Amino acid sequence: MSKVTLNGLTKRFGKVEAVKNVTLKIRDGEFVALLGPSGCGKTTILRCIAGLEKPDEGDIYIGDKMVTRLSPPDRNVSMVFQSYALYPHMTAFDNIAFPLWIRKRPRDEIREKVKKTAEILEISEFLNRKPGELSGGQCQRVALGRAIIRNPAVFLLDEPLANLDAKLRISARGELKRLQKQLGATMIFVTHDQVEAMTMAERIAVMNNGVIEQFGSTDEIYQQPANMFVSGFIGTPAMNLIKCSLVERGGSISLILDTNTLPVPDSIGRALIEKIKSSDMVFGIRPEDISIHEKNKPNSYKTKVYVVEPLGNEKLVTVEMGNTYSKVRTRLDFKQEIGENAWVDFDWNRAYFFDKRTGKVIMHGLNKSANRR
Amino acid sequence: MVIIRRFILYFILIIFALFMLFPIYSMVTTAFKTMPEIVGSRLTPPTQLYLGAFKEAFDSIGRPLLNSVIITVPSALIGTFLGSITGYVFSKFRFWGSDALFILIVLGMYIPAQAVLLPVVKFSANVGIFNTYLGLILPMIAFSIPSATLFFRNFYMNVPTEMIESARVDGCGIPGIYRRIILPLSGITFAVSVMINFTWIWNSFLWGLVLTQGPAVQPVMVAVNNLHGTYVAMWNVQMAGSLMAALPMVVIYAYFGKYITRGVLAQRK
Ligand SMILES: Nc1ncnc2c1ncn2[C@@H]1O[C@H](COP(=O)(O)OP(=O)(O)OP(=O)(O)O)[C@@H](O)[C@H]1O
Numbered sequence A: 001m002s003k004v005t006l007n008g009l010t011k012r013f014g015k016v017e018a019v020k021n022v023t024l025k026i027r028d029g030e031f032v033a034l035l036g037p038s039g040c041g042k043t044t045i046l047r048c049i050a051g052l053e054k055p056d057e058g059d060i061y062i063g064d065k066m067v068t069r070l071s072p073p074d075r076n077v078s079m080v081f082q083s084y085a086l087y088p089h090m091t092a093f094d095n096i097a098f099p100l101w102i103r104k105r106p107r108d109e110i111r112e113k114v115k116k117t118a119e120i121l122e123i124s125e126f127l128n129r130k131p132g133e134l135s136g137g138q139c140q141r142v143a144l145g146r147a148i149i150r151n152p153a154v155f156l157l158d159e160p161l162a163n164l165d166a167k168l169r170i171s172a173r174g175e176l177k178r179l180q181k182q183l184g185a186t187m188i189f190v191t192h193d194q195v196e197a198m199t200m201a202e203r204i205a206v207m208n209n210g211v212i213e214q215f216g217s218t219d220e221i222y223q224q225p226a227n228m229f230v231s232g233f234i235g236t237p238a239m240n241l242i243k244c245s246l247v248e249r250g251g252s253i254s255l256i257l258d259t260n261t262l263p264v265p266d267s268i269g270r271a272l273i274e275k276i277k278s279s280d281m282v283f284g285i286r287p288e289d290i291s292i293h294e295k296n297k298p299n300s301y302k303t304k305v306y307v308v309e310p311l312g313n314e315k316l317v318t319v320e321m322g323n324t325y326s327k328v329r330t331r332l333d334f335k336q337e338i339g340e341n342a343w344v345d346f347d348w349n350r351a352y353f354f355d356k357r358t359g360k361v362i363m364h365g366l367n368k369s370a371n372r373r
Numbered sequence B: 001m002v003i004i005r006r007f008i009l010y011f012i013l014i015i016f017a018l019f020m021l022f023p024i025y026s027m028v029t030t031a032f033k034t035m036p037e038i039v040g041s042r043l044t045p046p047t048q049l050y051l052g053a054f055k056e057a058f059d060s061i062g063r064p065l066l067n068s069v070i071i072t073v074p075s076a077l078i079g080t081f082l083g084s085i086t087g088y089v090f091s092k093f094r095f096w097g098s099d100a101l102f103i104l105i106v107l108g109m110y111i112p113a114q115a116v117l118l119p120v121v122k123f124s125a126n127v128g129i130f131n132t133y134l135g136l137i138l139p140m141i142a143f144s145i146p147s148a149t150l151f152f153r154n155f156y157m158n159v160p161t162e163m164i165e166s167a168r169v170d171g172c173g174i175p176g177i178y179r180r181i182i183l184p185l186s187g188i189t190f191a192v193s194v195m196i197n198f199t200w201i202w203n204s205f206l207w208g209l210v211l212t213q214g215p216a217v218q219p220v221m222v223a224v225n226n227l228h229g230t231y232v233a234m235w236n237v238q239m240a241g242s243l244m245a246a247l248p249m250v251v252i253y254a255y256f257g258k259y260i261t262r263g264v265l266a267q268r269k
């Protein structure tokens, strides 16, 4: 097991810059997710680490060894492809044994190790079948088996659970996490499913457009998003982002949303004023940090119900605030229907403020001094 | 309406079929007739099965038949094998000049034999392989590489690249991947390519004609052409010889054709 370091990694495909100057330090034995929307360069990073793509700039270290110019067989990594890439003419046994077979290990050792690997993954019964005769979940485990049968410095997994059905995916999530702990392995996996990333990984690298927007634990990414992209990507539904400007009138501070005024608690307003350069900003608040009421309450803000989505144990209400729409998570007994009025108020301690131009976080309510400028 | 249209269609098809089948009929019937019988009536079926023409033909083309086997089998196999290696490399690896090299190889398909006839003969004589088996086998292999390369490259394009990359990451070298993954996956393609090569090499008349002298190495197609008598045209002997020369191809297609159809269907599944 080894740490993995990317240093200023850049990869271009013709004019497309798939990965832009990415620096990432992954610890020994860490379970890391590369999370981001389609086409943001996750697979490209993984392939660069495996040696399947040559970076245009930057260096890659596995352990303390620079591997940038080594070919894939010399890097001692294991990779599970999204398609699993099993060999169709070999049985599950031979597929799993393949890496040892290449290394000309003795037969007894191979048989022993395949047996053990199959036990860990609970696929002992299927070892004589070929990939064509296995289900998606079984194929996935055979592919994992082929990766874990030797002791590579690092495991790379490209959307390992994407081909599984929803139910199987949830159980596979837990299994994979346990497996990683059991092996104590450095694992990097790619996903565009934030729940997968948040539930499995110790740290998540949130990617967008070839850059890493933030690298941190689930809590950090959720509680302290570095910028608008991260806050808008994480959470189901994601944080509401509302364009507004800050004004001070007669000693009280408010946010102006379109034509409406939203008073801000003094402590937060003061702290904000000290930090901003321009009054234009983006106000962010998660759906669970807004309360919604059927009747007017002091300090609440009048809105119109746009749509109501019952989720079984709660309701998701979209409200119209001026020209913007915000999602609110609320109790099941919330009564108002589409078109009716509703009043919302915000948990200001959980509000975020972003620089409209750079998208970076200026401040968030919980930790009034926290910012990354 | 439909029936009439069908009728017309089948009528036309039958005419074409007869057009193709008649020479075969003529060849088979003539081969079993005696010369006087042929002179008597050209198109009627033979009255008895006369095998003398076959015996006579075999006396002159027995050795060339063996020559053809000795030349064709290794050429077809080696040409296919080399084509599958180049096809694999060109489908899965890019290196400096790979595109240009591929185009150069494929261009080889469009070079007419007549254009390189003299240089090949001259070269063959210079290196001392004129009128030897090797002297025919080597050019046959060379000429089968371009089409085999293209054929295998197109097939390997459909083999998922991730499978090869996975093997690379697992520590397998490029030759190892060919041996352990690519080759085992190409069974049917291999058989088809061997058949295609076998066909044209077996039937190749021109190269046998210019690269050999006399029956010792001469392939059967050239020998058959020499069967016409010096003073009288021995039609029955010629036809019997042609039949014997064509027989291996017929047998191969009858046998492997079925196997290939089955294989292709199995692959589609
Ligand atoms: N071989 C290639 N040639 C040209 N462009 C490529 C190639 N591979 C990737 N790209 C481009 O690079 C960018 C990043 O691709 P990449 O496959 O890394 O995305 P991804 O984050 O893995 O997306 P997904 O979630 O859809 O798998 C994309 O814009 C893609 O079109």
Ligand SMILES: [Mg+2]
Binding pocket: A042, A043, A044, A190
């Ligand atoms: Mg991808």
